[in-house]
Amino acid sequence: MRPPMTRTFNFSAGPAGLPTQVLQQAQAELLDWQGLGCSVMEISHRDRRVVAMFEAAEAKVRALLSVPEDHAVLFLQGGATAMFDLIPANLAPRRIHVLNTGAWSEKAIAAAEKVAQVQVTGQAPYTQVPDLPEIGDVDYFHYCHNETIHGVRVAEAPDLSVPVVCDASSSVFSEAIDWSRHDLVYAGAQKNLGPSGVTLVIGRRSLFSDSASVSPVFDFSKQAKAGSMVNTPPVYGVYLIDKVLDWIDASGGVQAMQRRAVQRSDALYQAIDQSSFYTNPVQAECRSRMNIPFLLADSALDQAFVSQAESRGLMFLKGHRSVGGMRASLYNAIQDGAVEALIDYMREFEAQHA
Ligand SMILES: Cc1ncc(COP(=O)(O)O)c(C=O)c1O
Incomplete structure (x- = not known):
C-alpha cells in the first residue's frame, strides 16, 4: 500500500x-x-x-536479537523510568557501578542511590564516553547505550566479570546486542519498537531475586x-510491537536497521561537520546514530529554523x-x-542566514 501523502x-x-x-x-x-468482530483491545488478555x-x-x-535461552523476555509497564527503581528492587544490589554519559544515566544513578552504594564514572559535559577504571566488587554495572538527549552512544559494551545492565531505550533493535557482555537490557518501547506504555526487559533469569x-x-x-x-498487560502496545517486529524482520532484520542507521547518521554528521553554521559537540567515535543534536551558529534563529522546517x-x-538547539x-x-x-x-537555511 502506498503511504498517504499526509505522513x-x-x-x-x-x-x-x-x-x-x-x-x-x-x-x-x-x-x-482475527474474525472476532472486535479489536484486540476489546477482549480478555487470557x-x-x-x-x-x-x-x-x-x-x-528472541529471534531478531538472538536472545539466549536462559534469558526471560518481559513486556512490562512503567517505562524505562520505572526500571531505574525496579532493576535495583529486583536485583537487590548492595553496590553498583554506573557509567554516566548523560541525562538518562543521571536518572538511573539517582534512583539506584536510594537503595545501594553507587560508584560513578563520567560527568558533564557529555561529549565523550570516559574510560572505565577497574570495576571492583559490585553487584552489577549499569550504562545507557544511547543517551537520547546528549546524543552519546557507547560504541563498545564493556567486557566485565560482573553482570552488565543496559538501558537501550533509544537504540534497541537498531543494532545487535552482544549477549556475552550483557545480562539485562531494557527499553521503553516508544522509540524503535512501538507505542509508549510497554517496557521491554530482557534479562538472565538467574539474576532475578525470588523475593523482590x-x-x-x-x-x-x-x-x-x-x-x-x-495482571492485565498493555495488550494493544504489545500487539503493535508484534507488528513492528514483523516489519523489522521483513526489512532485513537488525543488521539492515544498523546499516541504514549508519548511512543516515553519517550523512547528517557529514553535513553538520562540513558547515560552519551547524555544530555537534560529541566526539566522533561516540556519536549517536539515533539522536543527533546540533546547534545553529546563532540561537536567535532557532525558532525560525523549526517553523520553516x-x-x-x-x-x-x-x-x-536542557541542551537547546535542534535534535534530529x-x-x-x-x-x-x-x-x-x-x-x-x-x-538552504544556512545560505539564507549565514
Ligand atoms: C535512554 C532513555 N532512558 C530512559 C528514558 C525514560 O523513558 P520513559 O519515559 O519510558 O520512562 C528515555 C526517554 O526518552 C530514554 O531516552
Missing part, C-alpha cells in the same frame, strides 16, 4: 514515528481482529489468541513465570530544553528520504 518526516525523539505499514495494518484490524500473540512477539524478540519486595506486577521473576501477564513537513526538530532523531521507522530532505533544508 510527514517525523524527527521526534519519542514517542516516535511508527512504520506506516504497521499503522495501516492496525487500522485495517481495528474493527475486526484469550488464547491474545496469549498466542504475546508468545509470538516474545519469539520474534515489589508488587508482583513489577517482580521480574513472577512476570517471567506468568508470560508478562501477572515544519512548513516543509520536517517535524519535531526542536532540541531538548533517526529511529528505525524514519522514512527513506527524510535525512536527505533535512540536509537540503539545512543547506
